[in-house]
Amino acid sequence: MSIQAERQYGYFDDAHREYVITEPKTPYPWINYLGDTAFFSLLSNTGGGYSFYKDAKFRRLTRYRYNNVPVDTGGKYFYIKDGDVAWSPGWKPMRTPLDKYECRHGMGYSRITGEKNGLRSSVLFFVPRNEDIEIQQMTLTNLSDEIKTIKVFSLVEWCLWNAEDDMTNFQRNFSTGQVEVKDSVIYHKTEYRERRNHYAFYSVNQKVDGFDTDRDGFLGEHNGFDAPAVVDKGESNYSIAHGWSPVASHYLEIILAPGEVKELIFTLGYVEMPEDQKWEEPGIINKTKAREMIDRFNTVDQVHLAFRELKDYWDHLLNKYIVTTDDPRLNRGVNIWNQYQNMVTFNMSRSASYFESGIGRGMGFRDSNQDLIGFVHLVPERARQRILDIAATQFEDGSAYHQYQPLTKRGNAAIGGNFNDDPMWLVQSVTVYLKETGDFSILDESVPFNNDENNCATLFEHLTRSFNFVTRNLGEHGLPLIGRADWNDCLNLNCFSMEPNESFQTTENREGGRAESVMIAGQFVLFGNDYVELCRYRGQNEEAERASGHIDAMIEAIKEHGWDGEWFLRAYDAFGQKIGTHEAEESKIFIESQGFCTMAGVGLKEGLVGKSLDSVNKYLACDYGIVLNYPAFSRYYVEYGEISTYPQGYKENGGIFCHNNPWIMIGETVQGNGDRAFEYYTKIAPAYQDDKVRLHKTEPYVYAQMIAGKEAATPGQAKNSWLTGTAAWNYVAITQAILGIKPQYDGLQVDPCIPKAWTHYSVVRRFRDVTYHIDIFNPKSVSKGVTAVVVDGESIDGNILPVFEPGTEHRVTVTMG
Numbered sequence: 001m002s003i004q005a006e007r008q009y010g011y012f013d014d015a016h017r018e019y020v021i022t023e024p025k026t027p028y029p030w031i032n033y034l035g036d037t038a039f040f041s042l043l044s045n046t047g048g049g050y051s052f053y054k055d056a057k058f059r060r061l062t063r064y065r066y067n068n069v070p071v072d073t074g075g076k077y078f079y080i081k082d083g084d085v086a087w088s089p090g091w092k093p094m095r096t097p098l099d100k101y102e103c104r105h106g107m108g109y110s111r112i113t114g115e116k117n118g119l120r121s122s123v124l125f126f127v128p129r130n131e132d133i134e135i136q137q138m139t140l141t142n143l144s145d146e147i148k149t150i151k152v153f154s155l156v157e158w159c160l161w162n163a164e165d166d167m168t169n170f171q172r173n174f175s176t177g178q179v180e181v182k183d184s185v186i187y188h189k190t191e192y193r194e195r196r197n198h199y200a201f202y203s204v205n206q207k208v209d210g211f212d213t214d215r216d217g218f219l220g221e222h223n224g225f226d227a228p229a230v231v232d233k234g235e236s237n238y239s240i241a242h243g244w245s246p247v248a249s250h251y252l253e254i255i256l257a258p259g260e261v262k263e264l265i266f267t268l269g270y271v272e273m274p275e276d277q278k279w280e281e282p283g284i285i286n287k288t289k290a291r292e293m294i295d296r297f298n299t300v301d302q303v304h305l306a307f308r309e310l311k312d313y314w315d316h317l318l319n320k321y322i323v324t325t326d327d328p329r330l331n332r333g334v335n336i337w338n339q340y341q342n343m344v345t346f347n348m349s350r351s352a353s354y355f356e357s358g359i360g361r362g363m364g365f366r367d368s369n370q371d372l373i374g375f376v377h378l379v380p381e382r383a384r385q386r387i388l389d390i391a392a393t394q395f396e397d398g399s400a401y402h403q404y405q406p407l408t409k410r411g412n413a414a415i416g417g418n419f420n421d422d423p424m425w426l427v428q429s430v431t432v433y434l435k436e437t438g439d440f441s442i443l444d445e446s447v448p449f450n451n452d453e454n455n456c457a458t459l460f461e462h463l464t465r466s467f468n469f470v471t472r473n474l475g476e477h478g479l480p481l482i483g484r485a486d487w488n489d490c491l492n493l494n495c496f497s498m499e500p501n502e503s504f505q506t507t508e509n510r511e512g513g514r515a516e517s518v519m520i521a522g523q524f525v526l527f528g529n530d531y532v533e534l535c536r537y538r539g540q541n542e543e544a545e546r547a548s549g550h551i552d553a554m555i556e557a558i559k560e561h562g563w564d565g566e567w568f569l570r571a572y573d574a575f576g577q578k579i580g581t582h583e584a585e586e587s588k589i590f591i592e593s594q595g596f597c598t599m600a601g602v603g604l605k606e607g608l609v610g611k612s613l614d615s616v617n618k619y620l621a622c623d624y625g626i627v628l629n630y631p632a633f634s635r636y637y638v639e640y641g642e643i644s645t646y647p648q649g650y651k652e653n654g655g656i657f658c659h660n661n662p663w664i665m666i667g668e669t670v671q672g673n674g675d676r677a678f679e680y681y682t683k684i685a686p687a688y689q690d691d692k693v694r695l696h697k698t699e700p701y702v703y704a705q706m707i708a709g710k711e712a713a714t715p716g717q718a719k720n721s722w723l724t725g726t727a728a729w730n731y732v733a734i735t736q737a738i739l740g741i742k743p744q745y746d747g748l749q750v751d752p753c754i755p756k757a758w759t760h761y762s763v764v765r766r767f768r769d770v771t772y773h774i775d776i777f778n779p780k781s782v783s784k785g786v787t788a789v790v791v792d793g794e795s796i797d798g799n800i801l802p803v804f805e806p807g808t809e810h811r812v813t814v815t816m817g
Contacts, residue, residue: 024091027697035127047090048075055407056358060163089114093225107314118144128306133269142256177246186248202248210236210251329687341727342374369425374728398469420483423466475516478557490652492641504642522596595663625656627709649712662733669753674783769806
């Protein structure tokens with residue numbers, strides 16, 4: 001790896017927990033997420049992106065056009081006119097060459113800086129804690145030795161709230177746009193007089209010299225964002241939007257002496273009003289809340305304080321797990337960027353990114369349960385509420401809606417359910433939460449079925465229903481029925497579609513199909529054992545024995561009907577034929593069943609786990625990670641569905657899903673192979689891809705969902721960054737399975753499985769408000785095995801650190817051998 005390759009587009013600044021982008025023309029837009037509770041923004045390194053309140057579909061504040069040419073069109077833009085030269089601090093949208101450019105993406109904030117002809121403009125973007133407002137603090141600095149008179153124009157384009165309708169229902173939408181302008185604030189009040197109780201605003205903290213609220217009035221009739229007529233002319237048109245496309249643009253004239261610094265504070269906010277307080281007077285919106293919000297961030301000192309609070313918040317969160325090794329890439333991945341991505345995926349699930357448009361998927365049942373396992377240590381109380389929200393979308397029979405909308409928290413009826421892996425994910429997330437927090441009260445919470453408050457049961461009963469759903473939906477081999485799909489939504493064994501306008505995932509042309517999933521079988525064993533452990537811990541031994549009987553039967557079914565000789569089968573299709581077998585012409589082996597069956601230790605004593613993992617290494621592993629299936633399908637198989645529609649090496653057809661690679665890592669630690677587990681980790685961990693930045697294209701600081709596999713035309717190219725269960729699963733794999741610090745009901749277990757060459761590393765772990773300083777030594781160069789544990793100078797039996805008094809700190813020395 002060369003320094004030139006590492007710094008082609010930017011570099012990690014670990015001291016400030018930032019990724020610094022030094023070239024605006026990145027291979028793909030590199031974004032960041034602002035906000036962490038209700039108000040969110042996506043922001044690219046050139047100022048692209050959009051904002052929304054809670055729900056990217058139903059409460060979209062600003063407009064964004066996906067799949068546009070050029071890519072990443074629309075955002076939070078600034079235009080600066082300095083004499084005859086006009087430019088943008090983030091390079092886009094004007095694309096005037098800059099003398100200097102830098103974007104720093106940090107924890108919940110971004111700072112974009114541009115310099116041109118002796119003038120520097122630096123814009124700090126962030127959402128203050130627990131506020132429904134985005135701050136854009138622009139710092140203008142005259143670096144020259146001459147007085148500068150410059151003109152600054154801001155621009156956001158309002159979305160008409162429902163992002164899907166905004167892009168489709170033009171016969172209505174071109175007639176609905178409405179705004180108000182008062183002082184230096186532009187209010188977006190489209191549909192406010194009808195059924196809406198919310199509006200948005202865009203303000204600046206000084207008197208404006210002009211404004212525009214109509215897009216055509218700002219751009220001119222035949223111009224794009226890169227050449228606005230108003231900027232070219234050098235003054236605003238004072239346009240008022242009546243229908244068509246409302247925007248918000250401020251115009252300010254600024255005089256800067258040599259060396260002078262000028263601060264401007266722009267705020268983009270969202271307001272909800274009680275029905276009886278919507279109006280100041282007929283036709284005039286009540287601006288009281290908006291003015292209060294603006295006044296809280298109207299000065300530089302106020303903004304600095306809010307930014308400091310945001311930084312302190314992340315300092316607090318990221319101090320909960322700190323690993324120190326000789327490898328700075330491992331340290332930054334675990335300590336900073338993996339945990340940060342865990343927060344973002346928890347907030348968004350799969351609902352809003354530069355690959356998810358935010359108008360369809362909503363929050364996934366399966367996705368949100370998995371995202372939670374990497375997040376729960378950060379803000380346990382939010383994880384608790386999320387579990388209750390997810391469980392409320394479950395049906396009485398233990399199945400669940402596959403998705404729900406974050407605004408309403410109700411299941412998405414258009415997608416429905418019958419994805420038969422969904423139920424057991426709830427068992428995983430709840431038991432993970434319990435081990436992290438010790439909060440068993442959640443199990444007694446009354447939780448609705450299908451959000452019906454008249455039909456409730458305890459959360460524990462929901463877990464029992466999840467478990468029972470699998471046992472009551474078994475096929476002829478004693479393996480779980482797959483339904484519409486399991487984790488791989490593109491393996492559609494009951495679809496049989498020849499109609500291009502049908503959805504593979506929601507079309508079932510073979511209802512009551514025989515198709516069975518070995519992956520769900522392994523999942524049932526893994527999470528079923530978690531359920532049994534919970535039952536025993538609560539003293540419910542009769543239920544534990546009942547559940548154990550079902551798990552034992554499933555293990556035998558896997559051994560008898562799910563083993564192919566060198567690896568685990570993937571499934572049985574609707575005709576009872578094997579999938580993922582050496583007998584097949586294509587896709588002889590799949591990753592999912594190898595991952596879950598090895599994590600569950602199915603056939604460990606008989607050598608099945610070792611053989612399965614060796615087959616993964618032989619057939620699925622490559623330089624860029626572990627592919628999903630091999631060899632990839634070369635034609636369409638109607639009985640397999642969408643998986644066979646992708647070209648070889650892409651997505652589910654032979655692509656590298658970074659989400660399921662950690663299942664194999666964890667499986668390797670079950671086998672005790674720390675070297676191979678860590679090797680797999682480094683193949684996809686973002687911090688280790690310094691020499692593949694141009695090839696990957698997506699952000700070098702976060703995981704992508706998919707990397708093109710070894711059979712692809714462009715192996716190693718990434719897609720679908722940010723929102724995927726990849727972040728949570730990789731965090732669990734490295735922190736718990738490899739580094740070996742794992743919460744249990746009675747304490748913190750230390751059970752590493754590391755490369756033999758490692759001699760020492762340390763972990764600081766805050767667990768139930770106790771801080772453990774753990775030093776792990778490996779004098780005999782082993783991968784696994786703990787011989788001694790010393791806590792505060794006293795040896796203890798076993799490898800589980802006890803839970804001490806809250807607020808205390810303890811020194812732990814662990815010796816492997």
